[in-house]
Amino acid sequence: MSLSAFVWSRFQDAIEDLPPEVVDQLPDDVVQQLRDGVIDKIPEDVVDRLPDSMQDQIPEGLVDFASSNTGLAIALAVIGVVAVLGFIWGVQKAALKAVVFFGVVGAVTWFLFFQQ
Numbered sequence: 001m002s003l004s005a006f007v008w009s010r011f012q013d014a015i016e017d018l019p020p021e022v023v024d025q026l027p028d029d030v031v032q033q034l035r036d037g038v039i040d041k042i043p044e045d046v047v048d049r050l051p052d053s054m055q056d057q058i059p060e061g062l063v064d065f066a067s068s069n070t071g072l073a074i075a076l077a078v079i080g081v082v083a084v085l086g087f088i089w090g091v092q093k094a095a096l097k098a099v100v101f102f103g104v105v106g107a108v109t110w111f112l113f114f115q116q
Contacts, residue, residue, distance in 0.1 A: 022050070
């Protein structure tokens with residue numbers, strides 16, 4: 001048995017393990033994608049739209065939680081930190097420009113004031 005056949009049979013078994021009333025409540029495109037092997041888990045937002053009684057019947061391994069992708073979570077955290085640091089750098093740079101500008105204006109004004 002090839003790897004792809006094994007994976008496909010695993011998804012088929014997972015769909016067959018679900019109660020028929022749960023499969024009936026899932027959107028047709030999600031069920032078809034599960035059967036075709038396009039996705040291997042039911043998206044969390046789809047599961048959230050099901051009644052609580054049906055959510056409890058779905059095995060944890062079949063639900064794709066948004067927080068289950070740790071690589072994505074780490075990447076988003078790094079991007080967030082870099083964005084905050086970039087914001088702080090931009091604010092400090094703009095403040096320094098303002099200080100220099102108003103310092104020059106003040107110095108010129110002070111000089112012209114005492115020239116009279």
